Amino acid sequence: MGTLNVLVGVCLIYVVFLFLIAFAAERAALEGKGGWLRSPMIYTLSLSIYCTAWTFYGAVGYAARSGLEYLTIYIGPSLVMIGWWWLLRKLVRIGRSQRITSIADLISSRYGKSNLLAVGVTVLAVIGTTPYIALQLQSVTVSFDVFSSAYGSELTEAAQGSNALLVAAGLTLFTIVFGTRNLDVNERHHGVVMAVAVEAIVKLFALLAVGIFVVWGLGGGVSETLARIDASEIGQWQMRGDRWATLIFLSGAAFLCLPRMFQVMVVENENEDHLRTASWAFPAYLMIMSLFVVPIAVVGLDLMPAGSNPDFFVLTVPLATGNDALAMLSFIGGFSSATSMVIVAALALSTMVSNHIVMPIWLSTQSVGASVSGDVRHVVLLSRRISIGAVVFLGYLYFRLSGGGSALASMGLISFAGVAQFLPVLIGGIFWRGATRTGAFAGLTVGFVIWAYTLLLPSFGAGTLVSETMLAEGPMGVGWLRPQAFFGITGMDPLVHAVFWSILLNTMSFFIASLVGFPSPLERLQGAQFVNVFEHSSTPQSWGGSLAQTEDLMVMAQRIIGAREAQNLFEREAKRQGMSGLLPEPSPDFLQRLERELAGSVGAATAHAMIGQIVGGASVSVEDLMAVADETAQMMEYSSRLEAKSEEQARTARQLRQANEKLTLISEQKDSFLSQVSHELRTPMTSIRAFSEILRDSDRLSEEEKIKYSSIIHDEALRLTRLLDDLLDLSVLESGRVNLNLQSGSLKGILDHAVSSALTGAGTSKVQVVRDSQQEEVMLYTDLDRLSQVFINLIGNAQKYCDASVPKLRIEVGHSTGALVVDFIDNGSGIPKVEQAVIFEKFSRTGEQRVKGAGLGLAICREIMTRLGGTVEYLPGQGGAAFRVTLPEEAALAAQ
Amino acid sequence: MSAKHNIPFLERQSYRRRRLIDTIRMLPVIGAVLWAVPLLWRQSEDSGTVLTSDAIIYIFLVWLLLVVGGGWLAQSLKRSNAEERERGR
Secondary structure (H helix, E strand, O other), X not given: OHHHHHHHHHHHHHHHHHHHHHHHHHHHHHOOOOHHHHOHHHXXXXXXXXXXXXXXXXXXXXXXXXXXXXXXXXXXXXXXXXOOOOOHHHHHHHHHHOOOOOHHHXXXXXXXXXXXXXXXXXXXHHHHHHHHHHHHHHHHHHHHHHHHHHOOOOOOHHHHHHHHHXXXXXXXXXXXXXXXXXXXXXXXXXXXXXXXXXXXXXHHHHHHHHHHHHHHHHOOOHHHHHHHHHHOOOOEOOOOHHHHHHHHHHHHHHHHHOHHHHHHHHHOOOOHHHHHHHHHHHHHHHHHHHHOHHHHHHHHHHHOOOOOOHHHHHHHHHHHOOOHHHHHHHHHHHHHHHHHHHHXXXXXXXXXXXXXXXXXXXXXXXXXXXXXXXXXXHHHHHHHHHHHHHHHXXXXXXXXXXXXXXXXXXXHHHHHHHHOOHHHHHHHHHHOOOOOHHHHHHHXXXXXXXXXHHHHHHHOOEOOOEOHHHHHHOHHHOOOEEOOEEOOOOOOOHHHHHHHHHHHHHHHHHHHHHHHOOOOHHHHHHHHHHHOHHHHOOOOOOOOOHHHHHHHHHHHHHHHHOHHHHHHHHHHHHHHOOOOOOOOOOOHHHHHHHHHHHHHHHOHHHHHHHHHHHHOOOOOOXXXXXXXXXXXXXXXXXXHHXXXXXXXXXXXXXXXXXXXXXXXXHHHHHHHHHHHHHHHHHHHHHHHHHHHHHHHHOOOOOHHHHHHHHHHHHHHHHHHHHHHHHHHHHHHHHHOOOOOXXXXXXXXXXXXXXXXXXXXXXXXXXXXXXXXXXOOOOEXXXXXXXXXXXXXXXXXXXXXXXXXXXXXXXXXXXXXOOEEEEEEEEOOOOOOHHHHOOOOOOOOOOOOOOOXXXXXXXXXXXXXXXXXXXXXXXOOOOOOOEEEEEEEHHHHHOOO | OOHHXXXXXXXXXXXXXXXXXXXXXXXXXXXXXXXXXXXXXXOOOOOOOOEHHHHHHHHHHHHHHHHHHHHHHXXXXXXXXXXXXXXXX
């Protein structure tokens, strides 16, 4: 019993040692000192959780039963590791760039972030892993049992159960303490990885020690041992080829798909370069682990009494030869392999369960959603912890219920075949862009149903879950659906049969459903990101030190929030952290603050993506990109609104400037108008005043003179009156307050009236008017008086200004497009070109002041014609002065 | 050394690197083929069956070959990566 107590003591010391190692590693990582934590060797050793208690104890039993078949379990993973360039490299890159947290996360991310798929994978992973955890608990309790029975004290079943419970509780505690200390964005657990690496060395050392003891201590050297092997019952090569190939495939697939392997291989990977080292170092580890298995099995078979359990030869052989210390070492080795597996498996599964099952449910029950970040972090940690407990407890439950009866190896293989169902979806997802969510669902469902039907259910033994008749004749007598002989193909090994059909049908359903379905946009984006990961992501930088990161953050921050502000912020942070200088440690606290600061300038999603890029080395995910695009769109909209507004203002300013120019012009016009008017008024006024003064002051004026002077006064007064009339007329017309007196009449009549009015009192020098009365037979509907005024003015002008010796005026009526035109053409010298432009302006008079006139006539004409809807313009090139009056056709038509 | 002399030298290097990656890709295939050889061994009980000791030696030799080959290739790749980085690519 003493040895047993020592064993328990050693066990406890070992556990404390593990806690300390993990604790130290966590601390070193936190302080940023753990460069050695990130060495490729640690990574390689952490992969060794592939070798569980199943390897440590079970491999020997396996070899004792089936010869070299056990090697397939290690050959598969070796090939996968050696072929790292094909698959693992891509998987690790994807895992890093997409911040993948588990295999369920990977599959759901690839297929459009489907949570349903994640839930499915999680449930299947739990189903596949639970027997495996049970297996580890069983191995620990049985090895206890082996020890105690060797010392003559059989453990009761209750004691075994409580042992298993104790172990389970301890493992749960360890996983919770080091697996959920903090919520790391990258889901890396330095403490756990370090502990696993140490355990890898312990179990390798223990197995090697037992092996060396067996070969050189008991076997008597290499050649003797080899001879002994050949002489034993497994001395001849007896291997079914189908099993050999299937098992190599199966172990390779499981190596990729096991949640715990995915955890250490992809999630905990610090640097892609580590994979390069592990690609040869891990096969070497596996090789050494399996090197002494056959010798131990053979010596065990020789040494131990018939019927003893070959699964525990690693323990019983040293015990039987009285080598207690070696046995204890071997026990610790087995304990190590069991515990490290349970810890990582619980960690991996709890991440999946918590992320894909517990959190979505919790969030959906919360009305606020995930906006309160601190609160959610707490909940995530809690749900992780509960999930770890639940997973380990599930394993314990399975162990108690199954009674721990079946051989370790077969239990392990069933588990392998279960998780291997992820393989088609996984490989298809990262190499084939056409793989869709529907396909993944179909493949996984078909694969798992067949696996359960052909392997899992029959494994409980005929007559328990599957009746014997069903095994022999198929469900309800359907022969081709017999669980171990699909399509009537009998004679296949049950495992090979199950793996073959499940993987084949899984792949086919996955493929066909993918071909038929149509993926969502997010799915297609993610597909492209996964399949072309090497084009989308650069090699993640391995940072020389944490301060380098801070410097990069500083460079970025300066660009965004300005140099002075950024430097102040960093200096403040450095002071807060108690550091001298400008650069603070990139602590999560600081990063959060910085992100908030940046978010104020560039938006939250952009800030997060930028910091993530520098700190995490991860590339931006599709969701990040979408959020960034969203923010950018908002900003662009805002700026385009601003732009529109400023354009409008510019337009207004332009209009104002134009209006101002116009006003200035008008003001100038008004000034010149006023000065002209006053000038025009003053000239007659001056003569009126002068002559009226003469009449008043001079008494000696003859009657004749009096008449002459008073007639001058009269003329000038008339001229003034006319000028004032014209001005009044013009102002009325210009202001638009004129009332048109519309009535109908003939053009001929108007012209007759105009000619007679204009030529009244002209005396002998009357201009000769040439008309064509035929053309003038046009009825008009317009303001006849005003039109006549225009005609009078034009005829009067010809009378006044025509300088020909025999003045002649032609009046021609014609039709232009949509208008009636009346041309007044005289035979004078016409108006010089330079003056043509100004004749319609007020007070403009051509040539010398031969005739008295205010120069308002043509201005008034133009105004009148504008009012009547027509025009009056100078018609150049007619030999003399020519004016064209255009009347709208409506005026002519309306009257007809 | 003038730039003229440099260019073919560098191209040769990246050519080597690509062939190195080809070898790395090929290694698991070689391993799979070599480990498939046991499928050809005779299964019957009569004489001429392969002895377990010979099988062990064969399988572990293949393993050793793969590990050493993989290790050598990984080292070469690391060196080639470092050279590439030095060239400022």
